[in-house]
Amino acid sequence: xxxxxxxxxxxVKRFEEHVAVRDLSLEVPRxxxxxxxxxxxxxxxxxxxxxLDVIAPDAxxxxxxxxxHDSAGVLDKVGYLPxxxxxxxxMQVRRVLLFLAELxxxxxxxxxxxxxxxxxxxxxxxxxxxxxxxxxxxxxRGMQQKVQFIATLLHDPDLVIxxxxxxxxxxxxxxxxxxxxxxxKRRGKTVIFSTHVMxxxxxxxxxxxxxxxxEKVLDGTVASVRQQHGAQNVAxxxxxxxxxxxxxxxxxxxxxxxxxxxNRFFEIEMTKGADPQMLLRRLIDAGASIERFExxxxxxxxxxxxxxxxxxxxxxxxGHG
Amino acid sequence: MDKKIFVVAKRExxxxxxxxxxxxxxxxxxxxxxxxxxxxxxxxxxxxxxNQLGHIRILDATGAGLGERIxxxxxxxxxxxxxxxxxxAPRVEVVSPAELSAKEQAAISEIQLRDHxxxxxxxxxxxxxxxxxxxxxxxxxxxSDMDKLRTIVRQxxxxxxxxxxxxxxxxxxxxxRSNMRLNAERVTEKGKSGSGTAGLFVGIIVGVLLFMSIIFxxxxxxxxxxxxxxxxxxxVVLSSVKPESLLAGKVLGVGAVGLTQQAAWLGIATYLTNxxxxxxxxxxxxxxxxxxxxxxxxxxxxxxxxxxxxxxxIGIALAYFLVGFVFYACLYAAAGSMVNSEQEAQQAATPVxxxxxxxxxxxxxxxxxxxxxxAVVLSWLPWSSPIIMPMRIGLTxxxxxxxxxxxIVAFLGCIGAVWLSARIYRVGMLMxxxxxxxxxxxxxxxxx
Numbered sequence: 099x100x101x102x103x104x105x106x107x108x109x110v111k112r113f114e115e116h117v118a119v120r121d122l123s124l125e126v127p128r129x130x131x132x133x134x135x136x137x138x139x140x141x142x143x144x145x146x147x148x149x150l151d152v153i154a155p156d157a158x159x160x161x162x163x164x165x166x167h168d169s170a171g172v173l174d175k176v177g178y179l180p181x182x183x184x185x186x187x188x189m190q191v192r193r194v195l196l197f198l199a200e201l202x203x204x205x206x207x208x209x210x211x212x213x214x215x216x217x218x219x220x221x222x223x224x225x226x227x228x229x230x231x232x233x234x235x236x237x238x239r240g241m242q243q244k245v246q247f248i249a250t251l252l253h254d255p256d257l258v259i260x261x262x263x264x265x266x267x268x269x270x271x272x273x274x275x276x277x278x279x280x281x282x283k284r285r286g287k288t289v290i291f292s293t294h295v296m297x298x299x300x301x302x303x304x305x306x307x308x309x310x311x312x313e314k315v316l317d318g319t320v321a322s323v324r325q326q327h328g329a330q331n332v333a334x335x336x337x338x339x340x341x342x343x344x345x346x347x348x349x350x351x352x353x354x355x356x357x358x359x360x361n362r363f364f365e366i367e368m369t370k371g372a373d374p375q376m377l378l379r380r381l382i383d384a385g386a387s388i389e390r391f392e393x394x395x396x397x398x399x400x401x402x403x404x405x406x407x408x409x410x411x412x413x414x415x416x417g418h419g
Numbered sequence: 420m421d422k423k424i425f426v427v428a429k430r431e432x433x434x435x436x437x438x439x440x441x442x443x444x445x446x447x448x449x450x451x452x453x454x455x456x457x458x459x460x461x462x463x464x465x466x467x468x469x470n471q472l473g474h475i476r477i478l479d480a481t482g483a484g485l486g487e488r489i490x491x492x493x494x495x496x497x498x499x500x501x502x503x504x505x506x507x508a509p510r511v512e513v514v515s516p517a518e519l520s521a522k523e524q525a526a527i528s529e530i531q532l533r534d535h536x537x538x539x540x541x542x543x544x545x546x547x548x549x550x551x552x553x554x555x556x557x558x559x560x561x562x563s564d565m566d567k568l569r570t571i572v573r574q575x576x577x578x579x580x581x582x583x584x585x586x587x588x589x590x591x592x593x594x595x596r597s598n599m600r601l602n603a604e605r606v607t608e609k610g611k612s613g614s615g616t617a618g619l620f621v622g623i624i625v626g627v628l629l630f631m632s633i634i635f636x637x638x639x640x641x642x643x644x645x646x647x648x649x650x651x652x653x654x655v656v657l658s659s660v661k662p663e664s665l666l667a668g669k670v671l672g673v674g675a676v677g678l679t680q681q682a683a684w685l686g687i688a689t690y691l692t693n694x695x696x697x698x699x700x701x702x703x704x705x706x707x708x709x710x711x712x713x714x715x716x717x718x719x720x721x722x723x724x725x726x727x728x729x730x731x732x733i734g735i736a737l738a739y740f741l742v743g744f745v746f747y748a749c750l751y752a753a754a755g756s757m758v759n760s761e762q763e764a765q766q767a768a769t770p771v772x773x774x775x776x777x778x779x780x781x782x783x784x785x786x787x788x789x790x791x792x793x794a795v796v797l798s799w800l801p802w803s804s805p806i807i808m809p810m811r812i813g814l815t816x817x818x819x820x821x822x823x824x825x826x827i828v829a830f831l832g833c834i835g836a837v838w839l840s841a842r843i844y845r846v847g848m849l850m851x852x853x854x855x856x857x858x859x860x861x862x863x864x865x866x867x
């Protein structure tokens with residue numbers, strides 16, 4: 099058996115007007131949590147759909163657990179949560195789940211038992227009401243998300259693919275999802291998720307791959323990716339924000355190469371050869387009230403901005419991250 | 420074969436069969452059908468038994484006893500239900516030609532005042548000559564009453580003249596009782612086979628059922644595909660099952676729904692007809708006697724047609740239903756996968772509807788002349804043969820070679836439709852945004 103949950107080699111997908119994925123190769127180790135990162139339109143969903151044999155690549159090979167992904171039964175080991183959620187609206191929740199489980203080759207009796215467990219676990223079967231017997235469109239959005247998530251995991255897949263799983267989740271459900279991912283990893287499952295929210299990826303992933311415009315920008319373990327991108331970063335928190343000439347200091351090219359401002363928190367990439375201590379002194383001289391000043395490794399977000407840069411980000415990423 | 424086809428088919432079947440719409444349609448249609456079978460029987464029975472026609476006054480100014488003759492004929496006619504000694508039985512009054520008009524006025528005033536007299540029949544010399552008689556009454560607009568009355572008057576006038584010409588009274592009475600009924604039988608190369616009207620109705624029933632279920636369930640498939648696409652559930656499903664299998668399961672499941680519904684329709688309608696018919700018949704017999712019942716039975720060829728459906732015809736109709744259904748269902752599914760909204764779907768389905776409607780427009784010419792060249796050509800084309808051929812078989816004799824050949828062509832057409840639709844479906848299901856042009860769809864077909 100292969101050590102790789104997914105092995106993609108030189109995959110190409112062209113659509114009429116553009117190339118969605120060009121010569122993409124990536125390897126996802128078995129048992130890891132893997133982040134597929136990139137701005138909107140980078141080719142994440144196209145890549146995922148090709149893995150799932152929903153669309154066919156124009157060139158290249160895709161293996162799942164060492165077996166070509168279009169072999170019979172391979173996809174029964176994969177659970178998929180698409181970015182665009184959707185269930186049969188007029189169908190009973192229990193019947194939708196049963197149908198999707200049967201499509202993955204689970205027998206009716208076994209599926210039925212598991213559905214009961216999952217409904218219980220996601221508190222969809224309470225003393226007041228068993229939502230399993232309700233129609234899908236009677237459920238709130240949050241409940242529908244839970245049902246969709248149950249559908250993803252009902253057949254106990256070895257590989258779970260989540261496309262933008264955090265989009266539209268409230269903090270409580272987002273936390274539940276994170277817990278679920280951790281549990282899947284503990285049980286030896288492989289989890290791939292795509293996101294453009296770097297913060298989530300940084301906290302959850304063992305390895306990541308950043309793609310932009312259909313091409314791989316970089317990949318590797320989160321630690322190595324951050325290491326490769328230098329230690330010359332400084333995290334600064336200011337009580338008053340960028341007042342009293344702080345802004346001018348940050349724009350001094352001799353000191354700061356670029357910075358990411360979040361009102362009171364700044365992640366600053368130093369110019370090569372510049373001394374962070376100099377930065378600290380100048381900030382104090384300028385009268386800034388410093389709450390935090392720390393030498394850090396760049397965050398994934400910083401790496402992302404640095405590598406994907408102005409090219410892919412402005413159009414694709416506005417408002418995120 | 421992919422086992423998942425049956426998982427998909429099972430869902431399609433169960434979800435549809437469980438829906439309120441299906442249950443309502445399945446129960447209501449046969450009740451309407453049974454109603455359509457029994458209503459003519461009931462009408463026929465009602466039409467001939469008028470409780471008014473027997474209650475008339477006859478003013479006889481002929482001096483030749485025509486009035487008596489008519490009254491006698493009315494007593495003899497069981498459909499009028501006149502019992503001897505009835506106070507409201509036809510009453511004959513012999514009058515002179517001079518006083519006829521005054522008596523007539525008096526009778527009309529009486530009709531206006533009293534319920535038990537329906538009308539007044541005035542007979543003159545011209546009635547004997549077979550030219551005219553006058554009737555005034557409440558039921559003058561009842562077509563079957565007037566038909567009956569006209570027949571009785573004409574026959575009676577004829578009898579009076581025959582007697583007058585010296586024909587023996589016994590022979591005249593015998594002639595008066597004669598009741599001619601025409602039984603039509605269809606002749607084919609295989610010899611006589613059932614009644615002509617039965618064949619016609621079998622053909623129409625089979626054709627209409629096929630047409631209706633193709634339209635109804637085809638639209639259902641269209642909507643189902645559209646729903647899967649619009650709710651984005653398609654993506655989850657397609658990550659578990661190949662699009663070809665999804666399409667096949669869908670067509671299989673909905674086709675099974677169609678067959679279930681038709682079996683239920685035929686079953687319930689047959690049961691209702693067989694169960695209700697004796698009750699209706701009994702009611703008629705009780706009221707109008709056996710002759711009325713016989714009349715009624717003759718008026719309803721559809722009831723006879725049900726008995727005229729043989730197993731062979733059912734088998735052939737079933738085969739055509741299957742190929743026709745798969746053909747159109749696939750095309751509908753492809754149309755549904757191309758678009759994103761109900762309005763667009765109707766547009767996309769227009770070419771499919773065109774094939775169906777153009778076939779339907781040809782039904783009448785085929786019914787009129789099932790052996791014409793048009794009918795033969797239509798029973799070979801794969802999109803029209805499933806509707807036209809079972810009809811032709813019901814109407815005339817079609818050689819087995821022609822039936823098998825046309826079935827093979829239809830089957831090949833079916834395979835073509837499956838192939839084409841699977842390709843459009845595969846690409847279309849994940850295409851969102853604007854409606855594709857024909858050029859784009861052609862590209863999908865080539866590159867899928």
